[in-house]
Amino acid sequence: MSAPKLGLHLSAEEHPPGFLVQTATKAEEAGFDFVTVSDHFHPWTTSQGESPMVWAVLGAIAQATERVGVGTAVTCPTIRTHPAIVAHAAATVAAMMPGRFFLGVGTGERLNESIHGDRWPSAPVRREMLAEAVEVMRALWTGDVVRAHRGRHYTVEHARLFTLPDAPPPIVVSGFGPQAVELAGRIGDGYMHVAPDAESVEAFRAAGGAGKPCYGKLDTCVAADDATARRIAFETWPTSALQGEIGQELATPEHYEQAAATVTEEHVAEGILCSNDAKQHLDAIAEYADAGFDHVVVQQCGSDQERLIALYAQEVLPDARAPRSRPPA
Numbered sequence: 001m002s003a004p005k006l007g008l009h010l011s012a013e014e015h016p017p018g019f020l021v022q023t024a025t026k027a028e029e030a031g032f033d034f035v036t037v038s039d040h041f042h043p044w045t046t047s048q049g050e051s052p053m054v055w056a057v058l059g060a061i062a063q064a065t066e067r068v069g070v071g072t073a074v075t076c077p078t079i080r081t082h083p084a085i086v087a088h089a090a091a092t093v094a095a096m097m098p099g100r101f102f103l104g105v106g107t108g109e110r111l112n113e114s115i116h117g118d119r120w121p122s123a124p125v126r127r128e129m130l131a132e133a134v135e136v137m138r139a140l141w142t143g144d145v146v147r148a149h150r151g152r153h154y155t156v157e158h159a160r161l162f163t164l165p166d167a168p169p170p171i172v173v174s175g176f177g178p179q180a181v182e183l184a185g186r187i188g189d190g191y192m193h194v195a196p197d198a199e200s201v202e203a204f205r206a207a208g209g210a211g212k213p214c215y216g217k218l219d220t221c222v223a224a225d226d227a228t229a230r231r232i233a234f235e236t237w238p239t240s241a242l243q244g245e246i247g248q249e250l251a252t253p254e255h256y257e258q259a260a261a262t263v264t265e266e267h268v269a270e271g272i273l274c275s276n277d278a279k280q281h282l283d284a285i286a287e288y289a290d291a292g293f294d295h296v297v298v299q300q301c302g303s304d305q306e307r308l309i310a311l312y313a314q315e316v317l318p319d320a321r322a323p324r325s326r327p328p329a
Contacts (some may be wrong), residue, residue, distance in 0.1 A: 076108030157304030201292035
């Protein structure tokens with residue numbers, strides 16, 4: 001059983017653009033296979049305090065790194081930004097880092113997508129919009145003129161991209177729940193999830209995703225001790241403990257702060273690995289691998305990214321890449 005590729009997530013909700021670029025270079029130097037960057041207009045809470053434009057950050061990362069793969073986690077190409085504009089931006093970034101960029105996409109959150117005053121659509125409509133957006137982007141990435149796309153949600157007239165990569169960037173689709181997973185299998189070049197959910201991986205593969213990469217996200221906090229890690233995780237990501245569809249439905253960071261007012265440190269620690277024990281990290285990565293994920297991207301809560309990077313460089317990456325036996329059925 002091959003070992004998963006390991007990435008580091010760059011949280012644009014927490015960190016300014018220069019810090020994100022510096023962290024990407026440190027991740028590359030430490031031996032991570034790839035990095036991902038979040039694409040938000042707002043942070044989840046005002047205390048997180050940042051939200052740089054992802055495409056500017058990606059351009060800087062393209063120039064600051066040489067080897068590491070880079071992807072968005074995730075971009076919503078449907079409401080805030082027209083898919084033709086996302087196609088343009090993604091093509092330029094992919095041309096700046098040949099063979100290294102993938103476009104992670106999803107149906108988005110009201111927090112980011114309703115800033116123009118647009119109505120926030122229902123989940124089925126958002127999935128329909130994403131499918132059409134992917135169709136538009138792929139048409140533009142051919143380099144041909146899109147003369148008259150008049151779909152249910154988007155119109156594109158006589159548009160052509162002139163700056164293109166040698167090959168279009170893979171589209172990795174984030175999805176939770178049966179309908180979203182089926183959509184990812186049908187339209188995506190890969191799948192992304194935030195839990196070691198073997199059932200979703202199997203459904204993705206059955207819907208057309210056989211042989212395509214699956215990305216799992218592992219939230220962590222590495223600090224001097226576990227108590228400090230739990231405190232930092234709670235202070236920076238109280239929203240991580242919110243359940244259900246609330247993550248897509250609230251409109252402002254202030255609303256998320258109100259929703260998280262009853263969240264406790266213990267609630268957050270249930271979903272975020274708060275430990276500097278390398279074995280616990282290796283066990284968590286193995287859980288994703290056993291569920292069928294061949295890529296695992298790790299997020300470190302808080303400003304001390306170097307502590308996690310050092311732990312992984314010294315104790316996690318070497319062991320995680322060792323060949324593993326498949327567990328018995």
